[in-house]
Amino acid sequence: xxxxxxxxxxxxxxxxxxxxxxxxxxxxxxxxxxxxxxxxxxxxxxxxxxxxxxxxxxxxxxxxxxxxxxxxxxxxxxxxxxxxxxxxxxxxxxxxxxxxxxxxxxxxxxxxxxxxxxxxxxxxxxx
Numbered sequence: 001x002x003x004x005x006x007x008x009x010x011x012x013x014x015x016x017x018x019x020x021x022x023x024x025x026x027x028x029x030x031x032x033x034x035x036x037x038x039x040x041x042x043x044x045x046x047x048x049x050x051x052x053x054x055x056x057x058x059x060x061x062x063x064x065x066x067x068x069x070x071x072x073x074x075x076x077x078x079x080x081x082x083x084x085x086x087x088x089x090x091x092x093x094x095x096x097x098x099x100x101x102x103x104x105x106x107x108x109x110x111x112x113x114x115x116x117x118x119x120x121x122x123x124x125x126x127x
Contacts, residue, residue, distance in 0.1 A: 018047065033051070058074060
């Protein structure tokens with residue numbers, strides 16, 4: 001990434017897992033995140049460290065409650081997904097949505113029904 005203001009840094013798998021929880025819950029303490037994570041749960045300090053990394057990257061902010069911090073998203077899920085997909089489109093498909101769809105179609109990841117749905121969505125968007 002070139003560091004432009006519009007470009008978001010890509011999240012690691014662990015960071016994305018925590019962001020999904022933060023996006024869903026809107027405001028969370030580290031213990032709230034741990035409560036919804038599946039077993040085996042990571043250590044409290046591990047989650048706390050990842051959340052602080054997300055804060056340094058500009059994805060979350062916090063409010064202070066005594067000695068605790070309550071975290072909230074600064075970047076929306078849709079905004080992140082859009083930036084992520086823009087990067088995929090640019091880096092792997094030459095900014096061509098047609099090439100992206102073709103990739104999924106050629107690899108049999110799209111059913112005929114999904115192709116029809118995509119075609120209908122495109123027609124609706126053009127109107």
